[in-house]
Amino acid sequence: MVTALRATIAFVLLAGFYVLVAAVLGAAVLVDVAAVQHITAGSVKIAIVLTLAALALLRGLILVNRRGNQVEPGVAVGREDEPVLWQTVEELATRVGTRPPDEIRLVAEVNAAVSEDTSWMGLLAGRRTMYVGLPLLMTLTVDEMRAVLGHELGHYSGAHTRLGAPVYRGRIAVLAAVRSLENHPFIQKLFSLYARLFLRVSLAVSRRQELEADRFAAAVASREAAGNALRKVHGTADVWNLYMERYVGMTGMAGSRPADLFGGFRALVDVHRAEIAQADGAGEETSPYDSHPSLPQRLVAIAALEDVSHVGNPRPASALLRDPALTANAVEQTFWTDEALTLRPLPWEEMVAQGMYMGLNDEAVQDLSVAGQRIVGGPAPSLDAALEALARGQAAALHEELVRLDWRVSPDLVAKVLARAIEGVLIRNGKARWTLSWTGPATLLDAAGKKVDVDEYAARIAADPTQVAGAREWLARMDVSLLPGAGTPGSQQTAVPSP
Structure with a gap:
């Protein structure tokens, strides 16, 4: 009852917004007439200002309501493709008391959602689509996935999708109106002021619908x-956010992309x-403008519900899914842009090493x-020239040249x-290699599996010209060339002796 009342108020406020637009x-028009x-300097000024504001407002609303050809995310799966998934969704729709979706799409997102094409301000129902995130199918149990699907179908049962669609588009229109009037x-x-009132009311309805x-x-x-x-x-x-930032974020480096997007995610999930x-949302900040209640609020509300007898399916x-590997490959193709699909697919170990x-x-080596060449001369740029500049006590000059670069x-x-450049020549000459780790950042290791850390040594070389001779001797003992173009990343490794 409370939700219905708030939804009605949200619709009234949305209608009021368009009345406000019409009033402006x-x-x-009246001021222009x-x-x-009665032409005066003041009336013309007011007319110009108000007309420009009205035009900006109108333009903003036209642009935000213009619908282009939207590409649906993910892969649509029919009953013949994923019969068990469809049977599960249809069974749960019956239990929830609603019509099942017309289409199920598997997406490369940690999310599940439903949408409904509606007309007459949501009064008439239309085509229904359910979106199921493949990462969730990789981490949840069957029981937990049924709960997620039941939650989404509950939005249909409560007519949330029909009521939510026009209000959601209204939020976009209201925000667009505010932005268009920045001048x-x-x-x-x-x-x-009107937008804040509308958003607070409509988002309160959204939060209530999530609890329902x-x-x-x-x-x-x-x-x-x-x-x-x-x-x-x-x-x-x-x-997933960690995976995107730390691992998938390397895509494009060395002209490559991971050959197995979801295989890598599965490996990271196994570690975490x-x-x-145990995620509990501790420290999660809340706001009147949140579309969902906080995780602790939702957990408390669920714990207060009457439980039902249930035969578990862990x-x-x-x-x-009929064939999880085949499905993952199909969804992965929709994740990449056309440009990314042209990149070389590499195993994670290779992509991390090269990336x-x-x-x-x-860049540090180059x-x-x-x-170094700019300071000491020479036929071509080389790391040896940079070491020579340091040996001559010209670290300040190197600093200035790097800033120019x-x-x-x-x-x-x-x-x-210098530290990154030394690592670079060790890698190019097969003495070290960046090694994939799903428990933390990639680590630079030598052939014996020992961590290669040259930061402190590079700092001593940069600060003391007398250290350069020892550095050259150390690199020479390993047969590491400082000439341009020597070696390639990923060459055969050998152990790195202490400098």
């Missing part, structure tokens, strides 16, 4: 499964399974070599670039 446009009939502060303030949908999740799968699913969805999202299962949720070299070492000014700039 009407006022602009009055200004023409008209007085009118923008009026719309900003959670009741459906617990009803079809048990309180325990619903609570565990919520924890794992939050935990999986954190691991305990954290995923199998991995991937059991709902880390290109991201950390390649720029330090160029800086777009390195950021820093007291230890030469030492840091």
